[in-house]
Structure formats: structure tokens, C-alpha cells
Amino acid sequence: MEKISPLWKVEDSDSQADTLRSLIDQADATVIGVGAGMPAADGFSYVGPRFEDNFADFIEKYHFYDMLQAFLAKFEDWSEYWAFESRFVLLNGIDQPEGKLYHHFQQFLENNHYEYTILNTNGDNTLEKAHFDKDRVFNYQGQFSRMQCSKFCTPFTYRDDDLIRKMVRDQRNMRVPEDLIPRCPNCGAPLEVNKRTDQGMVEDAEWHREEKNYHDFLDKWNGKKVLNLEIGVGHTTPWIIREPFWKMTKESPDAMYVMVNQKDYLIPDYLDGQKVRLNGDIAQVVGQL
Numbered sequence: 001m002e003k004i005s006p007l008w009k010v011e012d013s014d015s016q017a018d019t020l021r022s023l024i025d026q027a028d029a030t031v032i033g034v035g036a037g038m039p040a041a042d043g044f045s046y047v048g049p050r051f052e053d054n055f056a057d058f059i060e061k062y063h064f065y066d067m068l069q070a071f072l073a074k075f076e077d078w079s080e081y082w083a084f085e086s087r088f089v090l091l092n093g094i095d096q097p098e099g100k101l102y103h104h105f106q107q108f109l110e111n112n113h114y115e116y117t118i119l120n121t122n123g124d125n126t127l128e129k130a131h132f133d134k135d136r137v138f139n140y141q142g143q144f145s146r147m148q149c150s151k152f153c154t155p156f157t158y159r160d161d162d163l164i165r166k167m168v169r170d171q172r173n174m175r176v177p178e179d180l181i182p183r184c185p186n187c188g189a190p191l192e193v194n195k196r197t198d199q200g201m202v203e204d205a206e207w208h209r210e211e212k213n214y215h216d217f218l219d220k221w222n223g224k225k226v227l228n229l230e231i232g233v234g235h236t237t238p239w240i241i242r243e244p245f246w247k248m249t250k251e252s253p254d255a256m257y258v259m260v261n262q263k264d265y266l267i268p269d270y271l272d273g274q275k276v277r278l279n280g281d282i283a284q285v286v287g288q289l
């Protein structure tokens with residue numbers, strides 16, 4: 001265990017869940033960054049049977065190796081795009097059941113009346129299904145269940161679960177009928193899944209409301225004993241959760257940073273005394289809180 005700021009007591013325990021519980025308990029408030037490792041630890045894997053059983057035809061044609069890679073792939077045209085995406089959205093954004101791990105985490109935070117906010121980079125419906133308070137969640141990367149204009153012409157997103165189901169049901173040979181392809185009510189361009197790419201993302205009124213809530217929370221607790229906790233954050237978009245969490249921790253001497261991840265990503269030396277690494281299985285570290 002590294003040397004730790006005297007403000008915080010770090011439990012000398014064999015259980016990393018005990019260590020994490022104690023830190024959350026000591027904190028005035030906890031800022032939680034949730035990455036792709038969290039749903040994966042809850043069984044919502046983007047590789048293996050969950051992917052192979054639902055997309056055998058697309059895997060055969062494109063040799064995709066995981067569902068997220070496939071989700072961002074270029075397809076032949078909109079008909080094929082929506083054949084893939086409707087199945088993906090139904091599986092991960094609409095019909096995905098409540099996860100045990102998310103349920104446990106939500107109960108833990110709510111039953112103990114902790115002050116917390118969540119910055120989420122997953123587009124799935126895991127937080128929604130586990131009844132997390134919408135006012136405490138900032139879905140930074142959009143939502144699979146919503147659609148945006150592929151030309152980004154207006155700051156609106158749309159949800160139509162019935163249409164998604166119809167596209168899944170009525171598709172043949174990896175194509176949906178042309179007349180089912182959703183269109184932008186404003187400019188007529190095809191709609192696509194609400195997500196961020198190099199071209200950007202439609203950030204609608206709900207996105208801006210969540211952003212404001214998140215920043216209001218940070219402002220309210222700024223300078224206090226804040227725990228900046230990242231869970232299952234990967235390496236693809238460090239500027240969303242990891243680097244801002246490092247910066248917030250560095251700029252606030254009373255703050256603490258915790259990385260929950262089985263991969264030993266680097267944590268900079270300038271956080272010495274303000275960092276704790278918990279490299280156990282997320283299903284156990286979070287699941288045994």
C-alpha cells in the first residue's frame with residue numbers, strides 16, 4: 001500500500017471491497033466514473049456467446065471480433081446499418097435486463113444515503129434498468145436507445161422502441177426494408193444511433209441537463225473530501241473520465257483518487273498520497289460492497 005494523505009484512513013484488509021467501502025464512507029461526496037469494464041463484469045459482455053449468438057451473419061461477412069467494434073463499423077448502406085444496429089440496440093439498450101452488480105451498487109449507494117454522481121461512458125441501459133436516479137447520472141457518450149440525425153442538423157434525439165423491434169423482426173438477409181429506415185423530421189437524412197464518433201454527437205437538451213447537474217455537483221463539493229472513483233475505465237477515451245479525475249484530485253488536496261481495474265494502468269506520481277489502486281475483479285470489489 002502506498003503512503004496516503006493523513007486525511008484518509010485506508011483499511012488494511014484482504015478485501016478490496018472493504019477498502020472501497022471505507023473510502024466511500026469517509027468521503028463527503030463520491031464522483032464515480034463508469035467505463036466498459038463495469039457492464040462486462042456484470043455479464044453484459046461484448047464478446048463471446050452474447051455476440052456470436054446474435055450476429056453470426058455479420059461476423060461471417062465482416063469478421064468482427066467484438067460487438068462494440070461492429071457497432072462502430074462502416075456498413076454497405078443504411079438498410080444494412082439498421083439491420084445490425086436494430087439488433088444491437090434491442091440487445092444492449094432496450095431489452096437488456098437489470099444487472100445484479102448494478103443493482104447491488106445502486107442499493108449500496110442509496111441505502112447508505114451517500115452523496116454521489118456518476119459520469120458514464122456506456123451507451124447501454126444498465127444504469128436505467130438498475131433504477132439509478134437520473135439526476136445523478138451524466139451519460140456523456142449518448143444512449144443506444146436514442147437516435148440522432150446523421151447530419152447533426154438539430155439538437156434533438158429520438159426514441160422509438162417499436163420501430164427498433166419492427167426492424168429486428170422484418171429484416172431479411174441482413175437488410176431492413178427501405179421504408180423502415182428512420183428519417184430526421186427536420187432534414188430527411190437517415191437517423192443513426194445516438195453516439196459520439198470523430199464527427200461528433202448530437203447533444204440534446206437532456207444531455208445538457210445532465211451535464212449541468214454533474215458540474216453543479218462538482219462545484220458544490222469542490223475543495224471538500226471528495227473521492228474520485230473510476231470503475232472499469234479502459235484506455236480508449238482517457239480524456240472523459242480518467243484525466244479529469246486525476247486533475248480534480250491533484251487540484252484538491254483533500255481529494256482521493258481510486259482506480260478499480262484489473263489492468264494496471266499507470267497512475268501518475270503527482271498523485272502520490274492521493275491514490276489507491278484496487279486491482280481485484282470488479283464483480284467482487286463492487287459486488288461485495
Ligand SMILES: [Zn+2]
Nearest residue numbers: 149153184187
Ligand atoms: Zn437532420
